[in-house]
Amino acid sequence: MGRQGTWPEHLDDIVEEFQSCFDSMERYELLFQFAKRHPSPLPPEEWEESNQVHGCQSRAHVICSLDEEGGFILRGGADAQIVQGLMAVTAIAVNGMNPSEVETLPPDFADAMGIRSSLTPSRANGFLNMFNRVREEAGKLSGV
């Protein structure tokens, strides 16, 4: 686990980067940058009803799988850059983890980054819906 909390250690620098932002506009700017640096994006051609995250104000899709070594992979796509950025950070957090660890990972990193507090309740719920979906999928994959 990371230096400051319940998230994986490799997320520490990112959490600190967000914490050092001057204001929420700067945090959004950073999310826009992460949207472009998504490690495992899901292109719109693969967006389907079955992989859509419901309860999100914008369109968001996720597909979860395991790599050859049994590490978790979160592929995600969204039409809004801010949502895509949140997905990118989440993917950076969970990719390569054991699915049973993903299943129990709390969303504390998003709080520590100051992201959830700057979102309106319905958008924060959208993030939680996405995060819960990922944990649910991890639960299914941890038994495989």
Added chain:
Amino acid sequence: MIEFDTSGVDFVAISAHKMGGPTGIGCLLVRRDAMEQMGPFMTGGSMIKRVSTEGSTFHEGHAMFETGTPRIAEAIGWGAAVEWLGQFDMGEVHSHINEIASWVAEMMHGIDGIRVYGDPSRDDSSGAVSFLHESIQSQDLALLLDEGGFAVRTGHHCAQPLMDALGVPSTNRASFWIYNTMDEAEAFVSHLRYVVDRFSEKS
């Protein structure tokens, strides 16, 4: 003014919250001959004449549709809103709203990447300015405008056929009303310009 006799209109729906009243209450004005063809859609207190094991009879007219406990607080609140609106000349209100909306639309035409849909300067326009930026997605733009204290509507506005016809997935919409001032409109345009400058190339 709606002329039921000459316009051919059968129904007019009115929402209280669109005229300064509370949410959760509205009314439906129904042409008398259309009302005669309608039956109850929900049963309950206040709309029943007599209930028996063989069948029930209902009140006629609007009472047939007013089932159960009415929305008392909302009705009183709506009444207060109607009374408050009574002090204004609606023609002047319309001009005030259209003046702000037209000015905002004109300013938006000068912001790189913003496209305005419709023409708020038309006399029959409603004071709403629909727009979209070519690279900042509508939800993102709404959130960034929100940061400046400006709430705009976003999404398909429950009008997907219109979005399809315009060839866009969604639009943003800024609406102005009786209480808005030109100072607020200027602040809105200035924040929009700032957001577009700061975020357009990053999308």
